[in-house]
Amino acid sequence: MSIQAAWPELQSVLGDRITRSKSDLDAHGGSETYFPAAPPEAVAYPETTEEVSKLAALCHGHGIPIVGYGAGTSLEGHTSAIRGGLTVDFGRMNRVLEVHQGDMDAVIQPGITREALNLELRTTGMFFSVDPGANASLGGMAATRASGTTTVRYGTMRDNVLALEVVLADGRIIRTGTRARKSSAGYDLTGLFLGSEGTLGLITEMTVRLQGQPEAISAGICAFDDMSAAVEAVVAVIQMGLPMARIEFLDPDAVRAVNAYSGTDVPETPHLFVEFHGTENGVADDAARFTEIVADFGAHGVEVAIRPEDRTALWTMRHHAYWACLGLRKGCRALVTDVCVPISRLAEAVTETQADIAESGMLGPILGHVGDGNFHAILLVDPEQPAELEVARKLGSRMSERALRLGGTVTGEHGIGIGKLAYMEAEHGEAWAVMGDIKAALDPRGILNPGKMVRT
Known part of the structure; x- marks a missing residue:
């Protein structure tokens, strides 16, 4: 249904924080990759869970599609409003609500970005570990079950989200999980919503696991003459159980790109970027062992970065690789x-x-x-x-x-978004139909990010 019929009711919830201005619609309808623009009919900027609940209930009653929106960094068209409707932008729900240093967790709103959260945590001796490269919102990262450069050591969003507050399609507010580190009570609803891409509910609060800042960090880079040797070296390092915090690969074209973009002069051959976290002696031993292993696969030009500014320069190259x-x-x-x-x-x-x-x-x-x-x-x-x-x-x-x-x-x-929908049946078989059953149970009118994740 068109949003016009519900417009007075929607305005009564948010006033001037819901808009149909062309600039807002255009800003929320694009993609960083090849997908054509698909703007919504309106954009809402809620500030509380209760406002999100009221918006959902109204949209449910009128059959209006709802698309959740964080920082807009997704690459598969997740936030494209391909069936119109209302985009709910969580940019104003961006606060750290609680930090529990003794338990190493934090309660946050979904609109806070990864970098902003770690800036807030800088005096606590802790950090949030999932690093997808982009400065994504934590809600978007949860919705896509994001991971990134540090996953090899610290895990994905699945491993680092303890609990959620979620608004369902009909406006009900539920809580999943607790701050306890484990539970055998009931279905794992937290895991269900992680990776659901806004098709089952809108995440309005999260409890996330934090990590202690390592005593020492050592980063390095090394070159190879061919891709197969570099990849085989990675496999060997993993199989030897070396505790890396990150290990990344760039082929010659990617190295050429970052040289031009960052003004560096790294040789244009396959490269590995690696980082170790731990004690002073531990990271030194890990780096030495890494150098020994990769040397067996023809690694050369090994450089180690210990100073923070050198490490930052190294990982800035990698994080900017897409652009x-x-x-x-x-x-x-x-x-x-x-x-x-x-x-x-x-x-x-x-x-x-x-x-x-x-x-x-x-x-x-x-x-x-x-x-x-x-x-x-x-x-x-x-x-x-x-x-x-x-x-x-x-x-x-x-x-x-x-x-x-x-x-x-x-x-x-x-x-999945738009781009990978065609492969769901091949990967999941009959389980894809079960996902559709879950979607129908929680969102019977199909208003939550329609056209994504399941067959519709």
């Missing part, structure tokens, strides 16, 4: 792949992907969180050339099919 890769071809858009395979099949997956990209003639830098078996190809296409997008889509399909063949998943961290 750097876009700069390799001015005016391009990106189709960003996101497969994840068992570590033992990682070398096979990467080398086959490299061969596919080379054969296609596309420009597609490869990089990723290879410590988890998760890597990306950023396929650069001219938006004015539909044939290029079709070639990129076929490459992405081959990567997804390969990941499934090797026992993996079509998305390690970016989620």
